[in-house]
Amino acid sequence: MTKRKIRRKLNIKTRAIRPRKIAQKKGKQPGAIIYVGDREGMASSVNIMEYNWDHLQEYSLASMTELEKQRDSNTNSWIDIIGISDEKFIEDLGKKFEINNLALEDAINTQQRPKIDEYDNYIFGVFKMLYLDDNQQLVVEHIALTLFKHNVLVFQELKGDVFNGVRERLRNRTGKIRAKGADYLFFALIDAVVDSYFEVSENIFERIDTLEDEVYYDPKPDTARKIQELKKEVIRMHKWIFPVKEMIHRLIETDNPMISKDTRLYLRDALDHCIEINETLQIYREMSISLMEMYMTSVSNKMNEVMKVLTIMASIFIPLTFIAGIYGMNFEYMPELNWRYGYSVVLALMLIILVGMLIFFKKKRWI
Amino acid sequence: MTKRKIRRKLNIKTRAIRPRKIAQKKGKQPGAIIYVGDREGMASSVNIMEYNWDHLQEYSLASMTELEKQRDSNTNSWIDIIGISDEKFIEDLGKKFEINNLALEDAINTQQRPKIDEYDNYIFGVFKMLYLDDNQQLVVEHIALTLFKHNVLVFQELKGDVFNGVRERLRNRTGKIRAKGADYLFFALIDAVVDSYFEVSENIFERIDTLEDEVYYDPKPDTARKIQELKKEVIRMHKWIFPVKEMIHRLIETDNPMISKDTRLYLRDALDHCIEINETLQIYREMSISLMEMYMTSVSNKMNEVMKVLTIMASIFIPLTFIAGIYGMNFEYMPELNWRYGYSVVLALMLIILVGMLIFFKKKRWI
Amino acid sequence: MTKRKIRRKLNIKTRAIRPRKIAQKKGKQPGAIIYVGDREGMASSVNIMEYNWDHLQEYSLASMTELEKQRDSNTNSWIDIIGISDEKFIEDLGKKFEINNLALEDAINTQQRPKIDEYDNYIFGVFKMLYLDDNQQLVVEHIALTLFKHNVLVFQELKGDVFNGVRERLRNRTGKIRAKGADYLFFALIDAVVDSYFEVSENIFERIDTLEDEVYYDPKPDTARKIQELKKEVIRMHKWIFPVKEMIHRLIETDNPMISKDTRLYLRDALDHCIEINETLQIYREMSISLMEMYMTSVSNKMNEVMKVLTIMASIFIPLTFIAGIYGMNFEYMPELNWRYGYSVVLALMLIILVGMLIFFKKKRWI
Amino acid sequence: MTKRKIRRKLNIKTRAIRPRKIAQKKGKQPGAIIYVGDREGMASSVNIMEYNWDHLQEYSLASMTELEKQRDSNTNSWIDIIGISDEKFIEDLGKKFEINNLALEDAINTQQRPKIDEYDNYIFGVFKMLYLDDNQQLVVEHIALTLFKHNVLVFQELKGDVFNGVRERLRNRTGKIRAKGADYLFFALIDAVVDSYFEVSENIFERIDTLEDEVYYDPKPDTARKIQELKKEVIRMHKWIFPVKEMIHRLIETDNPMISKDTRLYLRDALDHCIEINETLQIYREMSISLMEMYMTSVSNKMNEVMKVLTIMASIFIPLTFIAGIYGMNFEYMPELNWRYGYSVVLALMLIILVGMLIFFKKKRWI
Amino acid sequence: MTKRKIRRKLNIKTRAIRPRKIAQKKGKQPGAIIYVGDREGMASSVNIMEYNWDHLQEYSLASMTELEKQRDSNTNSWIDIIGISDEKFIEDLGKKFEINNLALEDAINTQQRPKIDEYDNYIFGVFKMLYLDDNQQLVVEHIALTLFKHNVLVFQELKGDVFNGVRERLRNRTGKIRAKGADYLFFALIDAVVDSYFEVSENIFERIDTLEDEVYYDPKPDTARKIQELKKEVIRMHKWIFPVKEMIHRLIETDNPMISKDTRLYLRDALDHCIEINETLQIYREMSISLMEMYMTSVSNKMNEVMKVLTIMASIFIPLTFIAGIYGMNFEYMPELNWRYGYSVVLALMLIILVGMLIFFKKKRWI
């Protein structure tokens, strides 16, 4: 696979280290609602799940005024906004819920790193969702969660997500999710995001395992490149995942009454998973460094082998050729030449030298 | 030993860095009691040791209702649950003791990293137990300890463990264990787990020592691989052992009245051991890095030796062959050829060059 | 490009690691108003933007007494001092605003690292402004911002800066800038400086990308040098940018009443960006280390290839030459020589050896 | 020196990273008084120095009851227990002074890392004493100091120690030691232990210096091994010495009334020395890494030199031999062969090529 | 320059990592007034500058009783003690000012690392002064500053120092130094010491710059050694300079009334410079690591070039020589030999092979 192809395949992921887009905002005031990302021109759609223990209603948003009903009612709802590049729509929606422009700006800035901000009436969090699409390609999706007293707003870039398990639990009344408040839904979504990291991590593990075999049994120049790409990918994942640990910790420790004591217990469980995934990434990092080390070792060992072949061949045949050269000289008076057994004796001498050299190399354990 | 074999041998240990199983729980609610691990299909059995200073009773649990007796009595007991893949059984048992589902879930999730959680009526801890089985193979076993006022529940995966010393002390009334509360038993089990790390650490030390000799006296491409496997194993052990230090520290510092002042003194002793084992692992890590460095040095030195042989052989015989070549030319007018002593003089010249070259290489300390 | 040329191109940037100029101040009392830098002999000019919601006035300062008016009036103004090498002028201006000599000294010391100092009536900050000039060359400009209750003083070295966006927002009444206090202007200028780091960071990203291709497809000795220059530049940028994170954090946390609660919210947004840029620089650092590693790998792989060619050529032809040498000997009694098919058989033998060697090398996967 | 010999020489020191002995305690209760170490079978002897300003008495302990007198008297005494492998004796002695079994256990566990524990009536500290014996071999001795109100108990493994200076000051009434309390004696012993680290550190410095010369002027494969042994030794010393800094710091900061304000001033002085020795070890570590780097550089440079010789010899003589080969061909029609000056011209041509090559290599600065 | 010469040149600097002298104090009581250093046998002289705003008096101390006058008067004075190896003199002087023996000991122990200690009536600080002497050689001088209410005592080893600027400001009444208290003089001396670090740092920068050119354009084995020496020197400077940051910080934060609020403002300025110099040293460290990396790269690239020349020469001429060897064989029946155009055709064939090889190497970009 050529580098260009690799790059094309990774282009979604490389985004995280591309500072280009954010530079376009130069000179703009803070809080300017501008989509930063590469999934432009998508219409926003809004799916709503309104629920309490007794009933559940799912529907797509038809008009903005329906949002006001959700905002003001006391039943919980999950308001799922899909497609964030329609800046006008996002701005209107933000106004309905009185979301600060600084938060809205970050909700649609896919360069924004993960973070939690607490405002007076809501808690706003930015995450990166990682999952494999139907073609087993990694998708990195920017996502923002906003927790109100009775609502959770989700801003996501694309249609697919990692929340189907949560949806099923809501529909089937599995566990306690329908019995609990919006803060539990907020937790459940974060938990699903964190769980998604394990899947991607598994994918990385398999690549490490494959590369390990390649390094040991068939190292090629291309192998080194693959190891470096792997290392870069682990670094990137670290960038997306590492802040989440601190974010969940802050949600557990905050004195914000929107997070119930019971939900904090669950967040502690999610925190465990976050610590685990970060440790795993750290180990992958060290493993990729070891892989590179092993690769260099393989290259050196192969060079050693090449040199040994050369040295053995040259050390054996150069002296023999010299002897042949001696008796190829055209001096008139070379008594050996006329000797009856000259030729046989020289051949025998050559054989002795050959065997001697072989023993020497055998002793040196080169052959 | 081929890599596949190495891997099979290590398969228990590699688990710790395999994120696969946990991904199966995707979409499940938190607190879902699902066994995560590779020791499935094992029936659970429960052994109980009930004791106070005056008497000790050991028996296997026949029916769940016996558990209620233990739960409600004021004598101490050690309830040892062996085999944790029977999810239904674990769930029932958990309900009897009113253990939070989040804790139960972690008790049977072998991917869970070591941790201590304090609940209202009990303290719940997850550890990794390391020991050598009868074939001297390393076993890594997930274990969960739960301290109640008068009971310690132990969840373990397999039959063997590192607690025989504690059992003997209970049976023989050695030391103060029978005179003290359940918190002392809880400590004694943790202490036994920590002691087990030293045994495995000793095993690693011996591997380092063997590899050191191999690197110095007979480095092979395979040596590098063994060093890398060693490094990976130390990293893994660090992952299992490092959190325990912080866990014991928290047990010492907690204001939980279940841990008596006296037991904290003993925990401080266990903490010492934890610090020691972590320092040792750190040193092993640096030693394995040094081993790799030495290996690379050995490879370079061997290459140097190979090159010297080649250079010496070629530098001596290539010029001599050239001289022979000169007098092998077929020019009609080559006065030396007809000279009576031509052959002898040329042979003498060659000898002088040979000796000269040998002196040159001797001076350079190459031979 | 020769090194001298590279150096000339970079000469503005290398300044940061050149301790020369500051040494000239040896023995001077602290607070001595001495310009330290390499943009000497520039006259200072002062541009003033005075504004509130209703009107805006822009003018160049004609006489010092106009400054007193600004100092004492209650409308906000941005006093932009361009050119800081005229020490006398700076000292006079400083006296008008009662700026401590220690602050003034740092305002015109381009070696001063970024920092925030709070004085009784003003807050004084030093930054480095990074931007590309019209020839796409990087300019590093020392800049000092001083926030008074109704004034912001900006000391900058050269005419160009990164504040045109802020000027436009003031002129066009975009956003809330005209409605807010001097502290918001102070924030807006800091925000513009931080935004400028993203642009330079983008430039670095492109250089990394180019070097990556060069390392993979066409590594030259010069490539290593370029990677090292890149690494040095990232280190330098880190030096200029890293302190800003802590500085903004302090502005958010200070109990200084000059910074309103609302402005702190905006500073939190700028802090996000600062964290982001620092993370990015950290990743660039690791990438440049990886590049160097890959370069070394490339060099080793190329050496391997060279050695293989040599070994193949020598291993094939040296034995063949030896055989030819045998039959070039001039012994009288060499029966093969007179054999009718001698020549053909020897040629056939040589062909067999040649093919045998080729198969051998094919098997070793060298060809 | 062979590796086995090196190892035998270092065997006392390697102990610190050998986890073997401690594993024997598996299953034992905490506080079991078991000697862990390799200086077994030594009888314990006890030397006592009882002193105040006016008189000093030195004697060897004859019976345990004498200890009770020391324990209960108000004169200071230094009770020096030499030989700690007699577990019964240590246990009895411990009971007399009511020392906690956990402390006693650590006093005779030579694997115990340095630490300070405060008990109700005494302060217990474990240290490693480092010194050179009469054969200039490094001795590492486990030592435990216990400070009571009027007594200092010292547990040491062997007869020699670093306390002769303290003994002399006691005998000669030098300085204030006879005028001060047991806490000052406790400090003086710690101070002597810390001073001993400087001596060993000096020894390491000399080894670094010798290795530096070896690396620069005569690098051998063995040199690399010596550097690695050095690095390992510095790591080990760090393990023994590093904790002492924190220990002394705790003695300075504790609110324990047994340590007088005046003694804390002296401890601050010892702390200075501890910081110094730790910094020095850190520098040694970096120097040993640099040494290894230089060694690798030397190996590469030597390889370069070897290759240059080969290349020069081969590049000069292989083409010349080819030319000789041309005119060694037996074609019938080779006009040059019959030419009168053919031989001379070919020889001249060869000379020109030779000189040309030499100039080429001179230009490349290879010769 | 040979290593011995380098070492002699550096001998003052190596002192910092030589633990030798301090070991001589083994067994001495703390506070023993013993000179530790290599500038022994120097008589002490004392220069005094007594000053207030109105007058200034400079004189050399004739008798100890004059010191009492200075000690008790209320005018400020700078008491400059030059030469600290006369232990008796230092002890007497210390008694006059009631300086604690622990402080006096450190004042004349040139191994003492930089530190600040606060005593009841004075503040005692140890620094390292770095400057170039008249021969442009680096001098490292141990210096101790003691601040009393109206006096500053300076203990320095040698006659030269970095305080001439301060002396001139005192004599010429430049700035506020004559108007302020002894604490400002104390600050001014510390500030001068810190400024001196910049000069030495500039010297290091120039060495890095020179080595960079050497590595790029003319790397020799000696270059590696110079880089290592540089690295060691940066490490040493770090050891001397790093603690000063924390020391100045403590002077700013202390609640000691001897340091006025105004002086703290000036100390904050010196702290800035300390942070700057430490950052610079950190960058030098990374640059010296990069230099070593580049050196290794250069060595590898040169090896590559050597190997290419060898491979090209051998690959071209070995096959050609083989062909010549074929037709040098003496078989009777070799039809080509008798062919009229045999010789020309073989020569042509050789030419074709030669050109083919050249094209091959051109394609590989080796030539």
Ligand SMILES: [Mg+2]
């Ligand atoms: Mg913004």
Ligand SMILES: [Mg+2]
């Ligand atoms: Mg994204």
Ligand SMILES: [Mg+2]
């Ligand atoms: Mg989506």
Ligand SMILES: [Mg+2]
């Ligand atoms: Mg989860």
Ligand SMILES: [Mg+2]
């Ligand atoms: Mg594997």
Ligand SMILES: [Mg+2]
């Ligand atoms: Mg869990």
Ligand SMILES: [Mg+2]
């Ligand atoms: Mg869970």
Ligand SMILES: [Mg+2]
């Ligand atoms: Mg496990």
Ligand SMILES: [Mg+2]
């Ligand atoms: Mg088990």
Ligand SMILES: [Mg+2]
């Ligand atoms: Mg234990």
Ligand SMILES: [Mg+2]
């Ligand atoms: Mg060993």
Ligand SMILES: [Mg+2]
């Ligand atoms: Mg212990």
Ligand SMILES: [Mg+2]
């Ligand atoms: Mg200054």
Ligand SMILES: [Mg+2]
């Ligand atoms: Mg200054």
Ligand SMILES: [Mg+2]
């Ligand atoms: Mg600048």
Ligand SMILES: [Mg+2]
């Ligand atoms: Mg400008």
